[in-house]
Amino acid sequence: MDDRNVQYPNRFQLTKVDGTDDIYEIIPAPxxxxxxxxxxxxxxLLKDTTAALFGLGVDNVPDDVLVFLGKYNQYWWKRRTSGFALVPNLGAEQIQCVEWQGRPNSGSYTPTNHIRYSPTVTVHEDLSVTLNNPQVLTFTPNGIGSNLQVLQGKYFYLTKQVNSVAHGNWGNIDYKTTPANVIYYASGAPTGKQNSADSEDYTYVAKAIPAKTVTGKKELHDGPWEYVRSSNRNAYPDSGIHDGYEYQFLGIPFENSVLPLRVETGSYVGTGTYGINNPCSLTLPFEPKLFIVGDTDGCKGTKGNYLYFALPIFLGDTYEKISWKYGGTTATQYTLMKREGSTISWYINFTGSGSDQLNGTGTTYYYYAIG
Structure with a gap:
């Protein structure tokens, strides 16, 4: 942008507006x-195309851009809800028997066997389980197949449980009011054997289904990550779980974005030790994002003997399994590696030698780190 440069920047001419006594026009006289x-x-001041780069519209003003940029000069954290949730727990599969009091051989008949069912349940603090807004299924004569279809993929109360299909008169039990337990009948689960038996007055039909018992349990539940920010460095905890949230401090984005790429190279001579009690360890001048170590020939690629590629950005302060190739073949060995700040440590957990851990006696190894 250029400033306006004139001979007389503050000179103006006053001209009376025709037909008025006290109204004047101010005409620049530069x-x-x-x-x-x-x-x-x-x-x-703010082109539409520039506003779009910041996710802003044509009505936004330059101050909106400054606000957008300013938040990245604040302290940032990410957090997620963390705590225990009460969830249903399916037990071992059992054979449950669903029975209906079938058609009468004579006289009239009104079905009285009912099952109360729902697609969801609530688990309470005492780990008891109840159905949510249950519906009532009345078993009807000659309808056992359609009844079971209704119950598939549902939770329901069952007052009588047997381990095989067997004849028995459940009488006028109302399953709406006398629930003994909750079971779950999975969608697509097969039905078992159907039995029927005649008595003097009724034909009874029973059919087995592979349902699962349902109990309650407490389960650790983490929500999705969200970002929070503040100009106050102590507005949120840097780590750990506080008031139901797990926190991680991220710093100031503007400061993080201007950090230069750092590269470190070096070498060490192996001592021949290996195993969990003799880990290799290197402390670098910064926390690495990429770490490579190998012997001379392996790094040059002429033999491909031993060569480690690791991404410690995924590592924490406990050992994690890392895979690598041996002797240029497809055989895969494993080692354990961890990162504590700027220190990388590793060891093999199989019977081998110092060379297998990149610590062969008298062998020179070279490493590269990027952070």
Whole structure:
């Protein structure tokens, strides 16, 4: 942008408006104009295309851009809800028997066996389980197949449980009011054997289904990560679980974004030790994001003997399994590696030698780190 440069920047001419006594027009009288300067308007201050780069619209003003940038000069944390949730727990599969009091051999018949069912349940603090807004299924004569279809993928109360299909008169039990336990009948689960038996007055039909018993349990539940920020460095905890949230401090994005790429190279001579009680360890001048170590020939690629590629960005302060190739073949060995700040440590957990741990006696190994 250019400033306006004129001979008389503060000179104006007053001209009375025709037909008035006290109204004047102010007409600039700058004299000689050396530079016109940039005309101040929306285009000069915030182009539409620039606003779009910040996710802003055509009605936004330059201050909105400053607000957008300013938040990245604050302290940032990420957090997620963390705590225990009460969830249903399916037990071992059992054979449950669903029975209906079938059609009468004579006389009239009104079905009285009912099952209360729902697609969801609530687990309470005492780990008891109840159905949510249950519906009532009345078993009807000659309808056992359709009844079982209704119950598939549902939780329901069952007052009588047997381990095989067997004849028995459940009488006028109302399953709405006398629930003994909750079971779950999975969608697509096969039905078992169907039995029927005749008595003097009724035909009874029973059919077995492979349902699962349902109990309650407490389960650790973490929600999705969200980002919070503040100009106050102590607005949120840096780590750990506080008031139901797990926190991680991220720093100031602007400061993090201007850190230069750091590279460190070096070498060490192996001592021949290996195993869990003799880990290799290297302390670097920064926390590495990429770490490579190998012997001379392996690094040059002429033999491909031993070569480690590790991404410690995924590592924490406990050992994690890392895979690598041996002797240029497809055989895969494993080692354990961890990162504590700027220190990388590793060891093999199989019977081998110092060379297998990149610590062969008298062998020179070279490492590369990027952070």
């Amino acid at each position: 004299g000689k104009v050396y530079t016109e300067g940039t005309f101040i308007n929306k285009f000069a």
